[in-house]
Structure formats: structure tokens, C-alpha cells
Amino acid sequence: MSDNQATLTADGQTVDMPVRSGTIGPDVVDIRKLYAQTGLFTYDPGFTSTASCDSAITYIDGDEGVLLHRGYPIGQLAEQSSFMEVCYLLLNGELPSAAELTKFSTTISRHTMVHEQLSSFFSGFRRDAHPMAIMCGVVGALSAFYHDSTDIADAEQRRISAHRLIAKMPTIAAMAFKYSVGQPFVYPRNDLSYAGNFLRMTFGVPAEEYEVVPAVEKAMDRIFILHADHEQNASTSTVRLAGSSGANPFACVAAGIACLWGPAHVGANEAALNMLKEIGTPDKIPEYIARAKDKNDPFRLMGFGHRVYKNYDPRATVMQKTVREVFDALNVNDPLFETALELEHIALNDPYFVDKKLFPNVDFYSGIILSAIGFPTTMFTVLFALARTVGWVAQWNEMISDPGQKIGRPRQLYTGPAERDYIPVSNR
Numbered sequence: 001m002s003d004n005q006a007t008l009t010a011d012g013q014t015v016d017m018p019v020r021s022g023t024i025g026p027d028v029v030d031i032r033k034l035y036a037q038t039g040l041f042t043y044d045p046g047f048t049s050t051a052s053c054d055s056a057i058t059y060i061d062g063d064e065g066v067l068l069h070r071g072y073p074i075g076q077l078a079e080q081s082s083f084m085e086v087c088y089l090l091l092n093g094e095l096p097s098a099a100e101l102t103k104f105s106t107t108i109s110r111h112t113m114v115h116e117q118l119s120s121f122f123s124g125f126r127r128d129a130h131p132m133a134i135m136c137g138v139v140g141a142l143s144a145f146y147h148d149s150t151d152i153a154d155a156e157q158r159r160i161s162a163h164r165l166i167a168k169m170p171t172i173a174a175m176a177f178k179y180s181v182g183q184p185f186v187y188p189r190n191d192l193s194y195a196g197n198f199l200r201m202t203f204g205v206p207a208e209e210y211e212v213v214p215a216v217e218k219a220m221d222r223i224f225i226l227h228a229d230h231e232q233n234a235s236t237s238t239v240r241l242a243g244s245s246g247a248n249p250f251a252c253v254a255a256g257i258a259c260l261w262g263p264a265h266v267g268a269n270e271a272a273l274n275m276l277k278e279i280g281t282p283d284k285i286p287e288y289i290a291r292a293k294d295k296n297d298p299f300r301l302m303g304f305g306h307r308v309y310k311n312y313d314p315r316a317t318v319m320q321k322t323v324r325e326v327f328d329a330l331n332v333n334d335p336l337f338e339t340a341l342e343l344e345h346i347a348l349n350d351p352y353f354v355d356k357k358l359f360p361n362v363d364f365y366s367g368i369i370l371s372a373i374g375f376p377t378t379m380f381t382v383l384f385a386l387a388r389t390v391g392w393v394a395q396w397n398e399m400i401s402d403p404g405q406k407i408g409r410p411r412q413l414y415t416g417p418a419e420r421d422y423i424p425v426s427n428r
């Protein structure tokens with residue numbers, strides 16, 4: 001590889017391919033002409049060495065444990081900013097002025113109600129339906145209600161649909177929860193903050209006024225910030241791929257929600273808490289560590305390891321601190337937190353986890369906080385989807401705005417039968 005090009009020699013042919021540099025991070029070899037020039041494809045299942053797009057939104061250095069949104073470190077945003085401000089930053093590229101932030105927050109709060117007819121969708125689901133199943137269906141159905149913002153070629157319609165998705169997601173998430181517990185839906189209140197409104201819609205009842213606990217509201221807002229975007233992860237790539245065909249943003253975000261649900265992705269926060277409950281007390285930890293290391297046992301430490309972070313996930317650091325704040329505010333002390341801390345300590349000193357660079361990820365502590373706030377485990381992934389919606393729509397909008405955008409269409413290494421003649425069933 002030279003300064004600005006890489007050379008590939010295969011089958012006696014030599015091709016030069018441009019090497020492109022971003023602002024920071026690894027350079028990329030631009031292989032777009034490789035097939036035309038050589039007849040070869042590249043092979044990279046799981047995209048471990050493949051950059052799928054240009055993006056100016058989020059940067060991760062997995063080796064150093066760095067996460068930047070539009071250049072700002074996640075730790076600074078989590079400590080000093082607000083979710084509304086981070087949404088504005090992700091969507092627009094710069095931090096808002098005070099006036100811009102007020103205008104943006106007001107716009108979002110004015111879009112929080114859903115079409116009244118959407119409420120009847122919920123009664124079509126079983127009461128015991130997983131709220132993520134409900135989210136996939138109801139968010140996808142939004143495209144049937146908001147036709148006036150589905151022309152993706154119109155930047156203004158894209159902006160409106162982005163605002164609608166960010167604004168309505170807490171309402172839909174709270175409705176999914178209310179439906180599962182048999183309580184009436186609570187309408188949004190626009191004088192509350194984004195997080196405060198969500199907490200009230202989730203835990204409030206019409207029979208009495210709900211008081212938002214400021215420390216919990218702050219923790220909720222911070223959890224939303226920590227989950228707002230994460231570069232080209234599986235669900236974001238799903239949203240981009242779905243959107244590359246020109247599908248509307250509501251349908252694309254529903255596709256993202258479906259992907260997010262998997263236990264290797266965000267379903268891990270639910271799995272991590274279930275694992276901690278199963279472990280129970282610190283004395284059982286060695287048994288589970290041994291299982292995680294056993295190649296013949298499919299068990300993995302949930303909330304540990306990450307495709308990109310080969311260091312402590314910077315979001316897990318903030319999350320761990322937030323556990324204590326929520327416990328203090330609610331005067332609770334879940335012994336599972338001690339189990340989690342001890343598990344982390346033991347794992348981080350075990351050569352298996354050290355050598356494989358397996359550290360706690362964002363999901364390791366989030367379940368403990370969400371559980372203390374009162375969310376059932378089935379809602380954990382829903383909260384992640386709620387917060388990630390801004391990342392999905394920012395990435396989707398970036399893709400659609402790119403004049404060079406093409407439909408996503410990977411190729412394959414075919415391993416099936418070569419061409420053969422059909423045999424009539426009577427001769428088989």
C-alpha cells in the first residue's frame with residue numbers, strides 16, 4: 001500500500017486502488033472498480049473489514065474506547081448536554097444556540113401525540129406480546145398515517161418525518177408498556193421534558209398526578225444520550241440498507257427495530273440482567289466464568305464483548321456511575337449491582353477475557369438501572385430503540401442526501417450446485 005493507493009495482485013493481474021482518508025480513523029481501500037477491472041469480489045461476511053459508507057456523524061475508536069458524536073466525546077455529552085441537544089447535534093451537525101435548542105425542543109414536543117386511530121392497533125396484539133413485537137408493527141404502521149412526509153426526495157419532508165419519529169417514539173413505547181399491563185394510555189404533556197414526559201406516560205395513571213423525580217429524569221435523559229447513535233452498527237446498517245431502495249423512513253426505522261431486537265445486539269441488556277439474576281450471588285461467579293470460557297458450552301457473559309470496542313465501552317463507564325445516582329435518588333440497593341461489579345472485576349483479571357479484549361459493554365449495567373426505575377426487562381430493548389431513533393434517522397437522512405447514494409446490494413460467494421437439468425418428479 002502506498003500513500004494514496006493499494007495494489008492487489010491476483011490471477012496474474014495487478015490493479016491499483018485508491019486509498020481514501022477520513023478525518024480520523026483507518027484509511028479505506030476504495031474497491032468499487034475491483035469487479036469491473038478483475039472479475040473478483042471481496043469476501044467479508046459480517047463486514048469486519050468493510051466500510052459501507054462515508055459518514056460525518058459518529059466516530060468510534062474501539063481500541064482506545066472512544067466514541068464521538070460530531071466530534072464531541074460521549075462522556076462530555078452525557079455529563080453536560082441533554083438528549084434534545086444531542087438529537088439536534090446528530091441531525092444538524094453542530095450544537096444548537098439557546099434559541100435553536102428551544103425551537104427544536106418545542107417542535108419535538110408539539111409532535112408527541114400519535115394519530116388517535118393508531119391506538120386501536122394495540123388491541124390487535126395479545127396482552128402478553130413482547131413490546132418489541134408491538135414496536136415493529138406500530139412504528140411500521142406510521143407510514144400509513146403520515147403520507148405527507150414520506151416523499152424522501154423532499155428535504156423538508158425528510159426533516160418533518162425525522163421530527164415525527166423522534167417525538168412519537170416515547171409515546172408509542174409508553175403505549176406498548178401500558179397495553180402489556182392493562183392500564184389506560186396516558187397522553188403526552190408538552191410542558192415536561194422529553195424524558196420526564198416519557199416517564200409520566202409510562203408510569204403515570206389517570207387516577208392521580210405523577211411526579212417526575214428529577215434524578216430519575218436526568219438518568220433517563222442520560223441513558224437516551226448514551227444510546228443515541230453508534231456509527232454503522234447492525235440496526236443502523238439495516239436502516240440504511242432498507243432506505244437505500246427508497247423506502248420511507250417509518251418503514252426503515254421499523255426494520256431497524258427488528259434488527260435491534262436480536263440478543264447479539266441490544267437484546268443483550270435484557271439477557272445481561274437475566275444472567276445476573278441467574279448468577280444471583282458473587283460466590284456463583286466462578287462457575288459462570290468457567291462456563292463462558294468453555295468452548296463446548298454456548299453460554300457467553302452477556303453484556304461483555306463488542307465487535308468494535310476492544311477496550312472499556314465508554315458508555316458503560318457512564319452507565320456504571322448512573323446506577324449509583326439512581327439508587328441514591330430512589331433509595332434502593334439492588335444486590336445484583338454488587339454481583340455485576342464483582343463479575344466485572346473477576347472477568348477483567350482473567351487471562352481469557354484479557355487476551356480476547358472482552359470488556360463490559362453498554363448493556364452490562366443498563367439493565368440494573370432500568371430495573372431500579374421500574375421497567376420490566378421486556379422494555380429494555382424498547383428504550384434502546386426509542387433513543388436510537390435519532391441515530392437511525394440522522395444516518396438515513398445523511399444517506400439520502402448523498403448524491404452518490406446507490407441501492408445497497410452485496411454480492412456472494414456461491415457454494416450451491418452448478419447448473420443442472422430439471423428432472424420431472426416421476427423420474428426422481
Ligand code: ACO
Nearest residue numbers: 264265266268292300301302303304305306307356361363
Ligand atoms: N463471553 C465469552 N466469550 C466471548 C464473549 C462473551 N461475552 N464475547 C466474545 N467471546 C469470545 C468468543 O467465544 C470468541 O472466542 P474464540 O476466538 O476463541 O472463538 C472471541 O471472544 C471473539 O468473539 P466473536 O463472537 O467472534 O466476536 P464478535 O465481534 O463477532 O462478537 C459480540 C461481538 C456479538 C458482541 C460478542 O462479544 C457477544 O456475543 N457478546 C455477548 C452479547 C452482548 O453483550 N451483546 C451486546 C453488544 S453491544 C450492543 O449491541 C449495544
